[in-house]
Amino acid sequence: MSSFSSKRREQFLNEEPSSVRRLGLHEDIADAQLLLDTSLGKEGFREDGWFAWNWAIASAKRRLLVHSYSDGSPMEHLAADFPGVLAAQEPSSLPHPLHETEPFFLEELDSYHYAMTFLSLAKLLCRDDLVPRVVALFDVAYTDNRGKDALYEALLGKLGLPTVPAKGMLRFLKAHPLLLKAIEAEPRKRPLFVAELLKKWYPAMKGTAWHGLHDKIPQSFDGYWAFEAGLVTYLWDIDDSSYRDLPFYPKDLVDYARTHGAVASPDTCATLAAQDGPPTSPRSGEACPK
Structure with a gap:
């Protein structure tokens, strides 16, 4: 090798x-x-x-x-x-x-992926000072972006930033509801939801500009990473031993944050107090019932 x-x-x-x-x-x-x-x-x-x-x-x-x-x-x-x-x-x-x-509009899958990537990299690379600047990129379109995705708002809340009640809504429903379920589940069950997210993440990202580039000749892709899975794992202090070797999980980023960053905040669902529960709606952008 x-x-x-x-x-x-x-x-x-x-x-x-x-x-x-x-x-x-x-x-x-x-x-x-x-x-x-x-x-x-x-x-x-x-x-x-x-x-x-x-x-x-x-x-x-x-x-x-x-x-x-x-x-x-x-x-x-x-x-x-x-x-x-x-x-x-x-x-x-x-x-x-x-x-x-x-501006970035989070109703577009590419922009949503950028938001998750930027937030995750800022926190997991231990650049907490830059997190507000990352959020500012997406708050330019505040009316269009805020209060319309429960996962995004939950992440901002856990990062110590102001949130807007999202009423259980999610932009994209093929995989990301599993991360919201991981956040809301009791700690011992959280790894199951993150692992399931990792299994569904790549197919769910079909339609982005970078999807499928590993099969193109000449090869011109940069890597497939569910950075948001790493961010949720770190912020909610989830045991990743059962899924750390699955494809798309950025385990080295999580390990770096756990070694060099501040201790993850205590386990709590307080950031979801204003939410209406896990999403089950089949249509993106609609409120999801409990």
């Missing part, structure tokens, strides 16, 4: 495509930054160019961070890189005095 195969975290990642992909992402960042820097202030500079190049930089940096986790890069390097990834995302997502930006 090669040294790459022994240290990689993503089972579908191969050494040569991984090296090509990493180099390509670095080149994408450099090219977009050069175009942005040389075009600002020039006559004929297009408004959509400012957004497109900032978004390209942010997207490549975000993918590079996920790729770095997948290929086995040291956790300390990821923690050091995360602030730059977040800072790159802010120009194209937060309101700007001169340029038009585009």
Whole structure:
């Protein structure tokens, strides 16, 4: 077994495509930054160019961070890189005095995945100071995003941030209800729900821009990770021994947080006090009965 195969975290990642992909992402960042820097202030500079190049930089940096986790890069390097990834995302997502930006809408599966990824990475990489800045990305569309997903609101509450009652609603019902059930279950039953989530997570993410990329030639994917499963595991201090080796579970991130972060908050369902119970509705966006 090669040294790459022994240290990689993503089972579908191969050494040569991984090296090509990493180099390509670095080149994408450099090219977009050069175009942005040389075009600002020039006559004929297009408004959509400012957004497109900032978004390209942010997207490549975000993918590079996920790729770095997948290929086995040291956790300390990821923690050091995360602030730059977040800072790159802010120009194209937060309101700007001169340029038009585009907020994240959590009713879109890609954006929902981004929200779960950013929140999870901030907390599990022990960058609690950056969690409010992550939430600010999604609060730009506050009316559209808040109070419409019980899992998202429960995570914010557990992170010590203000919540909006979601009345038992969830955006996506193929897998994520299992995480809400894990939160609400008695501690000994929680691992069962997280394990089931991990088994259903990848099929449930069909429709995202990155789904199925491991089968494309040339291989250009960065890794498949249910980061939110790691976040719930850490925040609710769930015993992950029964599912830590399942695909898509970011066990090294959880281990890093448990070793380097603050002690997980006491076991409680207080953050769900305003919720109406686990979702069972078959339609996304509808209130789910108890």
